[in-house]
Amino acid sequence: MIELRSLCRTYRMGSEDVHALANVTLSIKKGEHIAVVGPSGSGKSTLLNILGCLDRPTSGSYRFSGQEVAELGEVELSGLRQRWIGFVFQFFHLLPRLDAVGNVEVPMLFAGVEREERRRRARWALEAVGLEHRLRHKPEELSGGERQRVAIARSVVMGPRLLLADEPTGNLDRHSAEEIMDLIERMNAEGLTLIVVTHDPAIAQRAGRIVRLEDGRVVEGGPDIPP
């Protein structure tokens, strides 16, 4: 499903260059459950943003289902994102003026799903993450963990093929965290490819494979690591 070859992402900061990702080579099969771990600042979110077609690599190759992503235009990229990829951002990016149901409806709004159908699926997704009692709350009327669960519900409501989750349980207690992981692992068992960035060892151990990043390099879990 995913092939990365010598992928780099460099940020230019005045005269200094920050190498957030340096020669990342990785392949991920359809239906895998991968955990991405590594110190703060090691490139995990940068990697996820590129996999989610939200950012472009500085150099190297990224193939999604055999297609070279660099050759796609903006319209094809957003079509690919909307149809196949679910994303749980590290800081949620909820829309402040919409309530929980409204925020979960957003991806379906873009995809032209009927109003009644949107409502029904949004309620189902929020119930699945334990928020049936907070449907009418706007983001600032929700706790940190409740906002995170709205973001998770929004990421799965279109039935994606690939789910990219950046610390999906960082603001949740142990019990809520396990419930969320049970939900997304059920989807993984039905074929969803799952890539989860986490600092929590208990969450990382649930994955089939652990990829470790340090200073933008894959030091564990990639193909045979060059010396």
Added chain:
Amino acid sequence: MIELRSLCRTYRMGSEDVHALANVTLSIKKGEHIAVVGPSGSGKSTLLNILGCLDRPTSGSYRFSGQEVAELGEVELSGLRQRWIGFVFQFFHLLPRLDAVGNVEVPMLFAGVEREERRRRARWALEAVGLEHRLRHKPEELSGGERQRVAIARSVVMGPRLLLADEPTGNLDRHSAEEIMDLIERMNAEGLTLIVVTHDPAIAQRAGRIVRLEDGRVVEGGPDIPP
């Protein structure tokens, strides 16, 4: 240092009332290290916002160093906050257009600290949290964990008496989390009163006392719990 008596905080949502805190009675001595734990949505951040004089209780009493906070006006409240209380918000609230040094200088700017002195103390605080290599980065040029560490540096730069930290290690790897806790525990050993909200059992166990909230009520760690 802190006395809460039958403290309530209720949010009115249309016809429904949300009881974020219900009859919380708690006393905290100067120099204590307290962990506040509990499920997502149980009232932890609400409690911290009230302790930090950022929100007012709906009813009940809150005394800080013997003074009833409800009787203070806005000017006295902001003086108390600025002088004695450091706060690490659950979602940081960094100013987007300032770099790391600029964000850490903000509390000193309000307190009228000289420019050179501000710079020096801001650099010291950022080095103490391991960010000497990111001084000129703005929040969107920092990773999640790096932003969290800027927020921690800002919270301690005025040498507060009370530090309220809402999930201070939620976006940090194990190693960075321990470094941060070592730093704030050194300050606790010198007299800083420390109240840390966390979902991480390893962080909670470092405290002298654990206060557990459920549905807005103290169910563990308070004074003798009524039946």
